[in-house]
Amino acid sequence: MSVELALEELLDSRVADVFTKDELREKLARSERERRPLRVKLGVDPTAPDIHLGHAVVLRKMRAFQDLGHTGVLIIGDYTAMVGDPSGKNKTRPQLSYDEIEQNAATYKEQVFKILDPERTEIVLNGEWFRKLAFADVLRLASRFTVARLLERDDFEKRLAKQQPISLHEVMYPVMQAYDSVMVRADVELGATEQTFNILMGRQLQEQMGQERQIGLLVPILTGICGTVRMSKSIGNYIGIAESPQEMFGKTMSIPDRLLAEYLRLATDYRPDEVERLERALADGSANPRDVKFQMAKRIVAMYHGEESSELAASDFERVFKRKEAPREMPVIGLSSKDLKEGKIWIAKLLRLANAASSNSNALGLVRQGAVSIDGAPVDAGRPDVAVKSGMTLKVGKRRFFRIEITNDTSD
Known part of the structure; x- marks a missing residue:
C-alpha cells in the first residue's frame, strides 16, 4: 500500500486530530524504505476490570496500524494506575491497591486480543521501569518539566479556578506517561482527545532525551449509553466487549436515537462511506432509527462474538421485547x-x-x-x-x- 493510501486509511473519520500529518507521512515513508515497522504506543490504566466500547475506539485504531504491518505496544499502567489519570476529572481520583490493579490488568490481557493482533502486539507493564527508579532519578526526570507548564493542562486550570485541590502525585502523571514513550521508543502514541497534553509532554521529553518526537493521534470520546456523559464503567453507562451477546445487544438497543451517528462511526467497523449513507438516510427520514439500531447492534455483537452469536442475540431480543417471551438460552x-x-x-x-x-x-x-x-x-x-x-x-x-x-x- 502506498504511503498516501496508508495515510488515508489511518486518518479516517474516526480520528479527531493528529500532530502532525506531515510528520506521520514522513515516518510511514521511512518505515517503508527501511522495512522497519513503526512502534505504535497505547497506554491503558487498569482502574476497572472490563474493556468497553469506549476503549475499543482507540484499540481498533491500533489494530488499523497493525493491519498495515506496524507493531502495537500496549503499556498496561500498573504504576500510573496507582496515581490515576486526572484527564477529564474535576477531582482527585481514589488510588487503587496494587492487588486490585493486578487483577484488573489480568482481565485486560484476556480481553484485548478480541481486537488486537497478538502476533504484532507487545504488552509491557510500566512498573518494569518505574520500580527501578531511585528518588534521585525521579527528581532528575521531574527537572525536565516546569510546574507552570504542567498546570497549563485544562483540567488543572479549571480546578485551580474553582479552588479545588490538586495533589502532587497527579501533577506527576503526565511526566510518567511521557517517560513511558521514551522507554518504549514510541513512533506514534494513540489516545482519546483528553490525552492531548500528556502526548505533547511525551514529544517534549523524547526530544530532550535524544529521540525523534512521537506522532500524536487522537480519537473522539464515545458517549455512554445514557446519552449524556462519556462511557464509563464507574458510571455504569458502558457496553463491555466481554459481556454476553444478549447483554451487548440489549444495551446497544437502549442508546438514544440521537447517538446513532456517533455509534455508527466510532463503535462499528462499517466503512466511512457506509456510515455516511446511513447518516443521510436517518437525516432525510428514509431509514427508521430502530431498524438502523437493530442492524448496528447485530454488527457490534458480531465484531466481538461472531455472526452466529449475533443472530442468536437478535432473535432473543425479538423474543423478549416483541413477543414478551424469555430468551432460549440463559445462565x-x-x-x-x-x-x-x-x-x-x-x-x-x-x-x-x-x-x-x-x-x-x-x-x-x-x-x-x-x-x-x-x-x-x-x-x-x-x-x-x-x-x-x-x-x-x-x-x-x-x-x-x-x-x-x-x-x-x-x-x-
Missing part, C-alpha cells in the same frame, strides 16, 4: 436443596448467587424497584422469601434472565 443458577427452606429461598441470596446484585441491600433495592420477577410474577418486597422450582425463570431488570435448577443434596 443457570444452580441451587442445592440445602439452599432452600420449605422450598423457599431469600430473594437477596438468590440474586447474589446469580451475580445479579453486589450486596444484600442492592438486591433488596432491586426488588423494591419492581425490577425482579420469577416466571413473570413480580417479587413482593414485603415477602422476600420466594418459592422456587427447577425450570423457573428469574428476570432482573429488562434484559437479564436466569434459569433456576435445583439438585437434591443428600450428603451430610
Whole structure:
C-alpha cells in the first residue's frame, strides 16, 4: 500500500486530530524504505476490570496500524494506575491497591486480543521501569518539566479556578506517561482527545532525551449509553466487549436515537462511506432509527462474538421485547436443596448467587424497584422469601434472565 493510501486509511473519520500529518507521512515513508515497522504506543490504566466500547475506539485504531504491518505496544499502567489519570476529572481520583490493579490488568490481557493482533502486539507493564527508579532519578526526570507548564493542562486550570485541590502525585502523571514513550521508543502514541497534553509532554521529553518526537493521534470520546456523559464503567453507562451477546445487544438497543451517528462511526467497523449513507438516510427520514439500531447492534455483537452469536442475540431480543417471551438460552443458577427452606429461598441470596446484585441491600433495592420477577410474577418486597422450582425463570431488570435448577443434596 502506498504511503498516501496508508495515510488515508489511518486518518479516517474516526480520528479527531493528529500532530502532525506531515510528520506521520514522513515516518510511514521511512518505515517503508527501511522495512522497519513503526512502534505504535497505547497506554491503558487498569482502574476497572472490563474493556468497553469506549476503549475499543482507540484499540481498533491500533489494530488499523497493525493491519498495515506496524507493531502495537500496549503499556498496561500498573504504576500510573496507582496515581490515576486526572484527564477529564474535576477531582482527585481514589488510588487503587496494587492487588486490585493486578487483577484488573489480568482481565485486560484476556480481553484485548478480541481486537488486537497478538502476533504484532507487545504488552509491557510500566512498573518494569518505574520500580527501578531511585528518588534521585525521579527528581532528575521531574527537572525536565516546569510546574507552570504542567498546570497549563485544562483540567488543572479549571480546578485551580474553582479552588479545588490538586495533589502532587497527579501533577506527576503526565511526566510518567511521557517517560513511558521514551522507554518504549514510541513512533506514534494513540489516545482519546483528553490525552492531548500528556502526548505533547511525551514529544517534549523524547526530544530532550535524544529521540525523534512521537506522532500524536487522537480519537473522539464515545458517549455512554445514557446519552449524556462519556462511557464509563464507574458510571455504569458502558457496553463491555466481554459481556454476553444478549447483554451487548440489549444495551446497544437502549442508546438514544440521537447517538446513532456517533455509534455508527466510532463503535462499528462499517466503512466511512457506509456510515455516511446511513447518516443521510436517518437525516432525510428514509431509514427508521430502530431498524438502523437493530442492524448496528447485530454488527457490534458480531465484531466481538461472531455472526452466529449475533443472530442468536437478535432473535432473543425479538423474543423478549416483541413477543414478551424469555430468551432460549440463559445462565443457570444452580441451587442445592440445602439452599432452600420449605422450598423457599431469600430473594437477596438468590440474586447474589446469580451475580445479579453486589450486596444484600442492592438486591433488596432491586426488588423494591419492581425490577425482579420469577416466571413473570413480580417479587413482593414485603415477602422476600420466594418459592422456587427447577425450570423457573428469574428476570432482573429488562434484559437479564436466569434459569433456576435445583439438585437434591443428600450428603451430610
